[in-house]
Amino acid sequence: MAATLPLSSDQIESLNAAGQEALRDDYDSLGRQLRRRGIDVDRIKARVAGFSVAVPSWGSGRGGTRFAKFPIAGEPTNIHEKLADCAVVQQLSTITPRVSPHFPWDKVSDYAALREEAAELGLGFDAVNSNTFQDQPGQVHSYNTGSLASTDSATRQQAVEHNIECIEIGRQLGSRDLTVWVGDGTNFPGQQDLGRSLDRYLEAAAQIYAALPDGWRMLLEHKMYEPAFYSSVISDWGSSTLAAQTLGDKCKCLVDLGHHAPNVNIEQIVARLHAFGKLGGFHFNDSKYGDDDLDSGSINPHQLFLVFNELVEAELNPRDGFDPAYMIDQSHNVTDPIESMLSSAEAIAGAFAKALLVDRDALHQAQNDNDAMMAFQALRAAYRTDVSPIVAMARAEAGGAIDVLAAYRQSGWRARKAQERRPVGLGAGIV
Numbered sequence: 001m002a003a004t005l006p007l008s009s010d011q012i013e014s015l016n017a018a019g020q021e022a023l024r025d026d027y028d029s030l031g032r033q034l035r036r037r038g039i040d041v042d043r044i045k046a047r048v049a050g051f052s053v054a055v056p057s058w059g060s061g062r063g064g065t066r067f068a069k070f071p072i073a074g075e076p077t078n079i080h081e082k083l084a085d086c087a088v089v090q091q092l093s094t095i096t097p098r099v100s101p102h103f104p105w106d107k108v109s110d111y112a113a114l115r116e117e118a119a120e121l122g123l124g125f126d127a128v129n130s131n132t133f134q135d136q137p138g139q140v141h142s143y144n145t146g147s148l149a150s151t152d153s154a155t156r157q158q159a160v161e162h163n164i165e166c167i168e169i170g171r172q173l174g175s176r177d178l179t180v181w182v183g184d185g186t187n188f189p190g191q192q193d194l195g196r197s198l199d200r201y202l203e204a205a206a207q208i209y210a211a212l213p214d215g216w217r218m219l220l221e222h223k224m225y226e227p228a229f230y231s232s233v234i235s236d237w238g239s240s241t242l243a244a245q246t247l248g249d250k251c252k253c254l255v256d257l258g259h260h261a262p263n264v265n266i267e268q269i270v271a272r273l274h275a276f277g278k279l280g281g282f283h284f285n286d287s288k289y290g291d292d293d294l295d296s297g298s299i300n301p302h303q304l305f306l307v308f309n310e311l312v313e314a315e316l317n318p319r320d321g322f323d324p325a326y327m328i329d330q331s332h333n334v335t336d337p338i339e340s341m342l343s344s345a346e347a348i349a350g351a352f353a354k355a356l357l358v359d360r361d362a363l364h365q366a367q368n369d370n371d372a373m374m375a376f377q378a379l380r381a382a383y384r385t386d387v388s389p390i391v392a393m394a395r396a397e398a399g400g401a402i403d404v405l406a407a408y409r410q411s412g413w414r415a416r417k418a419q420e421r422r423p424v425g426l427g428a429g430i431v
């Protein structure tokens with residue numbers, strides 16, 4: 001099907017034409033530098049061109065905190081407008097070809113039509129996300145006592161049925177993963193029995209697991225705190241792994257960068273989960289103090305690189321079908337969400353490219369020799385390489401923009417949408 005892309009290809013091409021010569025110069029220069037290190041720049045570029053990361057439908061809107069959300073004019077207010085904005089990100093960046101939908105936020109009456117609408121925009125669908133962390137209008141049982149781990153059996157059943165409905169919607173959209181994150185937990189010591197709440201969660205989650213179609217996976221996303229501030233039922237990768245192991249082979253863990261205590265060694269968690277065939281997905285973002293959901297690579301790009309270093313190691317040593325679902329998961333509180341997703345996609349692809357530059361033989365040799373300094377230098381040499389010409393060249397060759405932000409701003413997309421779309425209301429808005 002011929003895609004009907006949202007932006008003018010001519011405009012992108014003419015902007016690219018102006019930057020083509022400088023990019024070629026930088027790319028060739030980097031190519032010479034890498035050749036001296038025994039690396040073929042075109043091979044790295046081909047790997048970057050083959051890389052992709054999903055964007056969440058809700059990421060196309062402004063996020064907020066529990067205090068406030070400050071919407072911008074021209075924000076999307078329904079799944080159709082969200083898809084259009086995600087298509088802009090894909091057209092310019094060329095590495096975000098799939099959208100991860102969220103229900104009930106993205107509910108429509110005809111999912112076959114929605115799938116077609118996305119395909120016409122050059123998009124497919126990634127993991128389906130269920131939502132049992134807030135109540136919806138007309139909902140019979142409140143999640144104020146929790147969802148899958150609620151003490152109320154009817155509430156647990158409602159949460160199970162919602163997840164099964166998400167699987168059914170996902171089947172129609174062409175998804176193959178269900179991501180389950182629950183806000184269940186407590187705010188007071190003693191509020192719930194820590195053991196029995198996990199028992200209830202596991203019993204309910206097993207009912208969802210039993211409904212998984214062939215070829216589907218259930219991804220458990222852990223989160224240390226918020227909305228529960230004393231204890232979360234699936235608080236960390238330990239709880240997540242134990243739950244995934246209890247539920248079965250089709251259940252994997254999903255690591256969200258921001259869902260850990262400050263300074264936790266997340267790259268090691270990646271390695272551990274992979275070692276047991278339980279790494280099912282990764283959510284990219286960044287944080288300074290807690291689960292800030294800041295833009296990927298904006299605070300700690302070195303950590304992002306180290307995570308990708310483990311993902312590349314994992315890919316080279318596959319166990320139990322290494323095929324993690326990658327997604328950007330951030331809250332865009334002060335930027336145009338499209339610009340944040342463009343900038344983040346570039347940061348993520350760059351971290352992947354740097355991880356590909358690591359001299360694995362040198363690294364492994366130094367590790368075997370217990371040469372800490374040279375092992376570190378193998379990583380350092382890759383990390384300090386400016387890979388932006390590789391990422392930009394891969395993008396331009398795929399029809400994207402050399403300078404994604406300049407191309408987006410020149411397109412006037414948001415100003416046009418501000419005329420066409422209805423305004424978003426004020427209010428609190430945790431994404």
Ligand SMILES: [Mn+2]
Nearest residue numbers: 221256283329
């Ligand atoms: Mn997440």
